[in-house]
Amino acid sequence: MTPLESLRRRAETLHLHGLLAHWPELADSTWVEPLLAWEEAERARRSLERRLGCAHIGRFKPLADFDWNWPTQCDRTAISELMGLDFLHSATNVILVGSSGLGKSTIAQNIAYQAVLHGHTVLFTTAGQLLNDLAALDSDSALRRRLRHYAAPSLLVVDEVGYLSYSNRHADLLFELINRRHETRSTLITTNRSFSDWAEVFPNAACVVALIDRLVHHAEIIALKGESYRHKEAREHAEQRSRKRKATAGSTP
Structure with missing residues (x-):
């Protein structure tokens, strides 16, 4: 492909019909290539901005600041591989299992953000938001539209499954989506x-076994273990305040 053919292909991709209509007389102009580059950069910026807005990832700590030494069990290599996003190409699921305060949400947010940066559609939500949103719909047509909304993204992140208990209807809706x-x-x-405890999250729901089966069929399961990082920070802050009070008291005549 010649340089001019490459430029024309870029103009076609951008749907610049006015430019293409006058291509024979404009193709050799020195401003054509910069114009295409500016248009490509601006569209990429707007696309990223739009996808980030739709993803609802929220504020998060980058993995560069993550304390990998704090969890007593955390497969950093596996998480780094997930950041490479190969799992998206094979429609592999990811399950992060661990007690509260170990960084599961932070890891999930970083993976979601990386996916958006690489052009994927992403939606980040909590289990409570997702299931209550679906359960509140009172017509079949509205429910079908909302299920399509949640089923569409390349990556759907459902945070905090297990912190609340849900009804049979909630369980059925989650199964339908998965x-x-x-x-x-x-x-x-x-x-x-753990999956053995999901019967307590969805008590008496007949679909729990089938739901878990769909999730783990093609899945990367990563377990995190250790004390809550938030508890650690709270304890450290309390110790700092205690030392400060003692130092202040010691310096008072």
Whole structure:
């Protein structure tokens, strides 16, 4: 492909029909290539901005600042591989399991952000927000539209599964959603419960076994263990305040 053919292909991709209509007389102009570069950069910026807005990832700590030494068990190599996003191409699910305060949400947010940066569609939500949103719909047509909304992203992150208990209807809705995404798109789940305890999260729900089966069929499961990082920070702050008070008291005549 010649340089001019490459430029024309870029103009076609950008749908610059006015430029293409006058291509024979404009193709050799020195301003054409910079114009295309500016348009490509601006569209990429706006696309990223739009996808970040739709993803609802929220504020988060970058993994560069993550204290990898704090959890007593955390497979850093596996998490680094997930940041490479290969799992999205095979519609592999990701399950982050561990007690509260170990960084599951932070890891999930970083993976979601990385996916957005690489052009993927992403939606980040909590289990409570997702299930209450679906359960509140009172018509089949509205529910179908909302299920399509949650089923569409390349990566759906469902945070905090297990912190609350849900009804049979909630369980059925989550199963329906996971079933729609099964083997076509990746779902990332963070949970503080082992799968053997999910019957307590969805008590008396007949679909729990089938739900877990869909999730783990093609899944990377990573367990995090240790004391809550938030508890650690709270203890350290309390110790700092105590030392400061003692130092102030010691310096008072």
